[in-house]
Amino acid sequence: MYTTDxxxxxxxxxxxxxxxxxxxxxxRVANDEFIEPKDWMPEAYRKTLVRQMSxxxxxxxxxxxxxxxxISRAPNLRRKAILLAKVQDEGGHGLYLYAAAExxxxxxxxxxxxxxxxxxxxxxxxxxxxLTWADIGAIGxxxxxxxxxxxxxxxRTSYGPxxxxxxxxxxxxxxxxxxxxxxxxxxxxxxxxxxRMAQDALNRWWWPSLMMFGPPDxxxxxxxxxxxxxxxxxxxxxLRQKFVDITVPQAEAxxxxxxxxxxxxxxxxxxxxxxxxxxxxFAAVVRGEGPVAKERLQARQKAWDDGAWVREAARVHAEKxxxxxxxxx
Amino acid sequence: xxxxxxxxxxLGDDSLILGQRLSEWCGHAPALEVDLSxxxxxxxxxxxxxxxxxxxxxxxxxxxxxxxxxxxRDVMDFTNCLLVEQPNGDFAQTIARQFLFSHYQALLFxxxxxxxDTRFAAIAAKAAKEVAYHATLASDWVIRLGDGxxxxxxxxxxxxxxxxxxxxxxxxxxxADAAAIEAGAGVDKSALRGxxxxxxxxxxxEATLARPAPHRATTGGRIGRHSEHLGHLLSEMxxxxxxxxxxxx
Numbered sequence: 323m324y325t326t327d328x329x330x331x332x333x334x335x336x337x338x339x340x341x342x343x344x345x346x347x348x349x350r351v352a353n354d355e356f357i358e359p360k361d362w363m364p365e366a367y368r369k370t371l372v373r374q375m376s377x378x379x380x381x382x383x384x385x386x387x388x389x390x391x392x393i394s395r396a397p398n399l400r401r402k403a404i405l406l407a408k409v410q411d412e413g414g415h416g417l418y419l420y421a422a423a424e425x426x427x428x429x430x431x432x433x434x435x436x437x438x439x440x441x442x443x444x445x446x447x448x449x450x451x452x453l454t455w456a457d458i459g460a461i462g463x464x465x466x467x468x469x470x471x472x473x474x475x476x477x478r479t480s481y482g483p484x485x486x487x488x489x490x491x492x493x494x495x496x497x498x499x500x501x502x503x504x505x506x507x508x509x510x511x512x513x514x515x516x517x518r519m520a521q522d523a524l525n526r527w528w529w530p531s532l533m534m535f536g537p538p539d540x541x542x543x544x545x546x547x548x549x550x551x552x553x554x555x556x557x558x559x560x561l562r563q564k565f566v567d568i569t570v571p572q573a574e575a576x577x578x579x580x581x582x583x584x585x586x587x588x589x590x591x592x593x594x595x596x597x598x599x600x601x602x603x604f605a606a607v608v609r610g611e612g613p614v615a616k617e618r619l620q621a622r623q624k625a626w627d628d629g630a631w632v633r634e635a636a637r638v639h640a641e642k643x644x645x646x647x648x649x650x651x
Numbered sequence: 652x653x654x655x656x657x658x659x660x661x662l663g664d665d666s667l668i669l670g671q672r673l674s675e676w677c678g679h680a681p682a683l684e685v686d687l688s689x690x691x692x693x694x695x696x697x698x699x700x701x702x703x704x705x706x707x708x709x710x711x712x713x714x715x716x717x718x719x720x721x722x723x724r725d726v727m728d729f730t731n732c733l734l735v736e737q738p739n740g741d742f743a744q745t746i747a748r749q750f751l752f753s754h755y756q757a758l759l760f761x762x763x764x765x766x767x768d769t770r771f772a773a774i775a776a777k778a779a780k781e782v783a784y785h786a787t788l789a790s791d792w793v794i795r796l797g798d799g800x801x802x803x804x805x806x807x808x809x810x811x812x813x814x815x816x817x818x819x820x821x822x823x824x825x826x827a828d829a830a831a832i833e834a835g836a837g838v839d840k841s842a843l844r845g846x847x848x849x850x851x852x853x854x855x856x857e858a859t860l861a862r863p864a865p866h867r868a869t870t871g872g873r874i875g876r877h878s879e880h881l882g883h884l885l886s887e888m889x890x891x892x893x894x895x896x897x898x899x900x
Binding site for chain 1: 686
């Protein structure tokens with residue numbers, strides 16, 4: 323999974339930096355060198371990265387919830403094991419990403435608190451509910467498919483720890499995407515009820531998946547800066563187009579219909595024309611008004627609160643052990 | 652079902668129901684690392700269940716596979732021990748359940764890996780490595796929680812008190828066990844009790860926890876007499892197979 327670019331309405335703040343250091347930094351980035359944790363970096367670069375990486379990590383963790391909702395109801399043993407492993411992978415991705423973000427000087431607890439207070443965001447897509455088993459197929463196929471579009475270029479992002487985390491994550495995401503599509507293939511050739519389930523899931527997940535690429539380019543003022551810093555390597559609209567072009571034939575191949583009556587192959591552009599995303603809905607979901615946004619944050623808050631005594635016990639126990647060791651020496 | 656098939660079924664049901672319970676934690680655990688380790692254990696259990704239930708279906712010879720057994724039986728035909736169907740409760744209760752069960756499974760599979768019947772031995776040999784890790788992980792948490800804060804200790808005591816009455820059933824022997832031993836597939840579970848007691852006691856001591864007071868054993872799982880919890884677990888787990896009979900997924 324991945325994070326949605328939700329920075330469209332905010333301008334990066336300007337901090338005075340040493341011009342020589344800044345020039346040297348910009349030159350390294352332009353030269354496609356990796357920036358490492360101990361290297362000098364502009365404050366705005368650090369902030370942008372912490373925001374993007376923590377959003378990405380939060381998306382992995384919150385993203386465990388909609389799919390986790392179906393582990394206990396997976397239709398057979400094989401599907402149960404695959405789904406469990408997949409959701410566990412998302413947790414693992416969250417862990418690498420938090421660790422990578424911590425190299426920028428923000429602790430995991432601080433990031434978690436920002437998520438729970440609503441200060442930090444996560445991908446809008448996870449604020450939609452998983453209603454049937456077909457949603458598990460649709461999420462793998464569309465949501466992980468969209469994630470891959472965004473993440474493959476991030477393997478060459480300028481911040482070394484982020485880029486390296488993305489290499490591992492991308493390998494697993496392509497497996498996730500295939501397993502999702504495979505679920506949809508089975509449903510599409512199954513009973514009429516199964517086919518209906520598959521089409522209904524595509525109808526509900528298509529537009530939110532297109533929103534995952536973030537606001538249109540003309541409304542994404544930070545894109546230029548992020549691209550210059552190689553934090554981002556393609557614009558939102560470029561990635562969205564690429565996703566549509568790859569996904570539409572996949573839907574056709576299994577006899578499902580993409581819910582967009584403006585969708586049409588444009589011979590001249592060599593790409594699909596498609597309808598307008600409901601940006602008002604997107605803005606509302608970014609504001610935290612998605613259909614199950616409250617449930618998602620409530621679940622994270624509950625896990626955090628219910629787990630507090632466990633984390634405290636582990637900390638106190640480790641301290642006792644350390645003290646006993648010192649006393650013994 | 653013949654007794655050897657029943658024997659495989661019991662092993663499969665134990666793993667299946669515990670895997671199902673543990674997977675309820677996924678996305679909700681006290682810390683991300685804990686989430687990942689509980690999911691690991693759940694995955695191992697679902698894997699073991701798949702092997703043992705497929706074997707049970709094969710031994711039964713009526714065309715049922717692991718999925719048919721997992722998703723198309725009602726409470727009275729499930730043969731798991733009562734311990735594994737117990738609700739997760741808080742994290743301490745989950746750990747208490749895992750602690751008792753994983754030490755039992757570790758001893759069981761160590762022995763089963765050497766039985767004559769290679770079908771059982773092969774599954775057990777692979778599973779033995781997995782459950783040895785589960786036992787270590789659960790023990791580490793018993794120690795952390797027992798010898799952590801006052802609150803964690805009180806919760807660990809309560810968790811152990813909840814599950815303790817189900818421990819005896821793990822080692823109970825009946826005709827199916829005897830037949831499985833006779834056929835070179837089974838293990839004398841009653842002989843594992845001593846080693847289990849000493850492993851469990853050693854961990855409790857390190858955790859500064861007292862062994863729970865003796866309690867009359869609550870049993871019946873092996874013959875389909877379960878707690879009220881199992882029916883709810885099954886109704887959730889079996890929902891799709893029941894709602895769409897004959898569909899494949």
